[in-house]
Amino acid sequence: MNIYFLASTVTLIIQLVILVLLFWGFSLQRRKRFYQHGTLMAVAVVLHLILVLIVMIPSLVVITITISGFSTTIIALLAAHGVLGLTTLILGIWLTVTWRFRQTLQYCAPKKNVMLATFSTWTIVLILGAVLYFMLYFP
Secondary structure, X not given: OOHHHHHHHXXXXXXXXXXXXXXXXXXXXXXXXXXXXXXXXXXXXXXXHHHHHHHHHHHHHHHHHOHHHOOHHHHHHHHHHHHHHHHHHHHHHHHHHHHOOOOOOOOOHHHHHHHHHHHHHXXXXXXXXXXXXXXXXXX
């Protein structure tokens, strides 16, 4: 079995699990369970960070080295996926670090728009990643 296909498939599945965690976290926030919401979001960010460091960055390095075989569409999608993904990861880490597991909403409420923008951008990155997955492995 192709190790790249296996790693990509596992990564996509874990990213879909993270999406479920994000929706679960949103439901916790709607029920005013803010500490649990923040904790679940921190778990999602850490899980995503691990995937980025262990799978996505090494994959991007390999693809960059062998880029001659890819179409300009795939290269453009990879660039958009990488830039938006990095932006989303930085925002997710920043939101998690500035929250620091506090019980109060004093630090979180002003960041609501940033949280929504981060979620929206992350969703776009997930869609781009899924499109790339299918373009690369099921042409």
